């Protein structure tokens with residue numbers, strides 16, 4: 158069984174493609190384990206689809222299913238192109254809807270599914286929040302990034318069943334730190350989280366139709382809003398591709 162390890166702005170994934178759609182929650186837990194597995198924030202499995210270039214199954218590291226993953230969508234697109242599953246421009250199906258992506262070398266742009274405001278401004282625990290769904294739900298507060306508080310983030314994540322983002326505009330960049338559902342920790346980056354943070358910064362008049370993004374990894378990405386559609390652009394890295402010393406039947 159051959160799997161690829163990808164990093165997309167610091168969010169990391171195990172990716173492979175097969176033909177059969179089965180529940181892979183346990184496989185996700187096993188492969189994403191950082192001590193006994195490959196180690197990743199999520200598992201992405203590409204499957205053939207009659208209408209689109211492929212469809213994917215996305216699992217968080219704890220085995221939970223997520224409707225969408227912004228960074229994962231860019232990594233999956235690169236994997237699909239590299240493995241001749243799709244052309245440079247492609248469309249694929251996620252549980253959130255159809256994603257369009259374009260691969261240019263190691264730079265990949267994803268067109269996200271339509272965003273929704275889930276909960277307008279409210280105050281809690283000394284911060285002002287909004288919840289946007291950019292494929293998955295995200296709580297966002299615009300504050301000094303140094304205020305990132307993992308315990309508070311965990312409480313908010315549990316209460317609202319959403320990912321939690323602390324974001325700040327500084328030197329023309331939007332800095333974002335995200336506590337992710339399903340990883341149950343802060344990750345080095347979260348694509349849909351950065352896009353949701355951009356929407357809140359825009360509502361506050363801090364940015365216009367796009368901004369450079371800086372997740373915790375320090376990498377630079379970009380989000381643009383064109384005709385009310387979010388485009389998310391940045392580099393991805395295929396860290397390695399490996400043959401697993403495992404019974405292949407586990408992964409079919």
Ligand SMILES: N[C@@H](CCC[C@H](N)C(=O)O)C(=O)O
Pocket residue numbers: 168217222223225226227228229293294320337338339340346347348349350
């Ligand atoms: N890291 C992803 C989001 C993955 C799903 C999320 N953890 C959830 O369960 O809602 C991204 O880059 O968007």
